[in-house]
Amino acid sequence: MTMFAIAGATLVVFALGFALYPLWRSRPWLGAGVGLALAAVTAALYLAIGTPAALNPQQVKAPQTLAEAVTQLEVELDRDPNQIEGWRLLASAYTAQGLHEKARDAYARAVKLAPDNPDLLAEAAEARALATPDRRFDAEAVAMLQHALKQQPMHQRARWFLGIAQRQAEQPAEAAKTWEPLLAVVDPRTAASLLEQINGARLEAGLEPMQPPAPAQAAAAGPGLTVKVSLAPALAAKLPANASVFVLARQTSGAPMPVAVEKLAAKDFPIEVRLDDGDSPMPTMKLSQLAQVQVLARVSASGNAIPQPGDFASAPATARVAGNGTVEILIDRVVE
Numbered sequence: 001m002t003m004f005a006i007a008g009a010t011l012v013v014f015a016l017g018f019a020l021y022p023l024w025r026s027r028p029w030l031g032a033g034v035g036l037a038l039a040a041v042t043a044a045l046y047l048a049i050g051t052p053a054a055l056n057p058q059q060v061k062a063p064q065t066l067a068e069a070v071t072q073l074e075v076e077l078d079r080d081p082n083q084i085e086g087w088r089l090l091a092s093a094y095t096a097q098g099l100h101e102k103a104r105d106a107y108a109r110a111v112k113l114a115p116d117n118p119d120l121l122a123e124a125a126e127a128r129a130l131a132t133p134d135r136r137f138d139a140e141a142v143a144m145l146q147h148a149l150k151q152q153p154m155h156q157r158a159r160w161f162l163g164i165a166q167r168q169a170e171q172p173a174e175a176a177k178t179w180e181p182l183l184a185v186v187d188p189r190t191a192a193s194l195l196e197q198i199n200g201a202r203l204e205a206g207l208e209p210m211q212p213p214a215p216a217q218a219a220a221a222g223p224g225l226t227v228k229v230s231l232a233p234a235l236a237a238k239l240p241a242n243a244s245v246f247v248l249a250r251q252t253s254g255a256p257m258p259v260a261v262e263k264l265a266a267k268d269f270p271i272e273v274r275l276d277d278g279d280s281p282m283p284t285m286k287l288s289q290l291a292q293v294q295v296l297a298r299v300s301a302s303g304n305a306i307p308q309p310g311d312f313a314s315a316p317a318t319a320r321v322a323g324n325g326t327v328e329i330l331i332d333r334v335v336e
Contacts, residue, residue, distance in 0.1 A: 066093060084113045088120065091127060096253045104131040111144070121148035122158040129161075137165035154185060163201075172204035180210070189277040190286060197281055223288045224260070224276030225249060225319055225327055229297045231269040232332035235312050239266060240301035245331075247273050249293040251285075252318060260287040266299045272326070292320045295327050298335070311335040 070093045077086050091106035107124035114120055125141035125148075132138070137145070142165050148158035159178055166175035176198045183191050183198075192212060199209040227247055231239065248261035260279040264271060275295075277286045287293065299312035307313070312331045319327040 066096065069093065070097070081109070082113060084110050084117075084120075087113070088123070091123070095127065095130070100127065100131040103127045116147075116151050118148035118152040118155045118158055121145065121151075122155065122161060125158070125161055129165075136168050137161065141165065154181065156182060156185065163197075167201060167204075172201040173207065176201040176205065176207070190280060192278055193280045223321060224274055224279075225287070225293070225295065225321060225323070226325075227273050227275060227295055227297075228326050228328045229269065229271045229273070229314070230328070230330050231266075231299070231312070232330060235299075235331065235334075236269070239299065239312075242303075243299050243301050244303040245271060245297055245299050247271070247275065247295075247297045249275050249287055249295050249319075250316075251290065252292060252294050259285050259290065259293065263303075287321060290321055292318055295319050295329060297329055297331055299331055307335055309335055 070090065073086060073090050073093070077083060077090060080086075087106050087110035091103045091110065094100070094103035094106055104124075104127045107120070107127045110120055111117075111124045121144045125137060125144040128141040128144075129135050129137045142162065145158045145162040145165065148155050149162065152158070159182055163175040163178040166172070166178060179194060179198050179201070182194055186194060195210060195212050202209055229245065229247055243266040245264050245266040246261060247264065248258040250258045258281060260275040260277070261281055262273050262275060262279050264273065275287060277288050280286045294316040295318075296316040297314045298307060300308065301310065302308060311334070313333055313335050314329045314331045315333070317327055317329050
């Protein structure tokens with residue numbers, strides 16, 4: 001800071017001396033007075049409207065919140081938009097803030113810079129789905145996933161999302177075919193839950209179910225959560241006959257897809273259930289991989305896993321996966 005001030009003062013003196021040299025030669029005292037006056041005015045203006053503290057490295061503070069970090073990253077990308085990882089990081093931050101449309105657009109900028117990156121394509125496709133009200137993969141998202149699999153045929157996340165998109169498009173046979181190769185590369189616990197998804201799709205397509213491989217049948221449950229689900233008395237009288245209750249755990253931020261889910265008959269409340277890796281519907285994400293999750297429950301009259309108006313639901317409760325206690329949740333609201 002001191003050296004900068006000295007250098008600046010030197011430049012000011014040099015500039016003023018050059019500009020006032022003719023006046024100095026003819027009238028030395030007047031030239032000196034004018035020079036000192038201009039130097040004083042320059043210094044006063046700088047101190048009044050300048051930002052000398054900005055020249056001090058100690059004044060440059062690291063962001064203290066996610067919002068501050070996002071703002072700094074936005075400014076940096078506005079200055080230099082050709083930063084793939086910058087757009088990717090910004091998109092991830094937007095997702096954490098629940099700004100799914102902004103995340104979709106940020107991922108789109110990253111994909112333009114790296115159109116053949118399968119990880120990025122899968123993330124961008126997921127972001128497009130999250131940005132829609134019904135969480136559906138549109139045609140552009142499907143094209144991204146297909147392109148990702150051309151680059152890396154066994155990319156697990158892209159293959160899983162493409163299967164979801166095919167089931168959304170009422171193509172269960174194609175979804176099962178897309179998922180089946182994953183059985184050979186995921187661990188036995190994940191293979192067991194993946195097989196349930198595959199056989200669900202095969203059943204919709206009128207195909208015979210696949211038999212589970214021996215390792216998947218003998219898989220250990222691993223770490224998990226014990227969940228106790230109660231139903232509010234005001235809703236107990238309105239409980240539909242033959243209703244189902246879904247108890248699930250999902251990430252605290254990011255994708256809303258569950259990392260563990262169980263479907264039970266909605267009767268004899270309170271219900272106690274154990275969620276573990278064997279309940280994971282996603283081959284690329286397991287409950288044991290997360291430090292904490294959101295746990296919630298929903299009563300469905302139709303038995304449909306997708307929330308419907310009129311379903312009963314609980315508020316999400318945050319719980320540590322490694323915890324030894326029981327997570328208690330209350331179903332006390334009606335889905336609009």
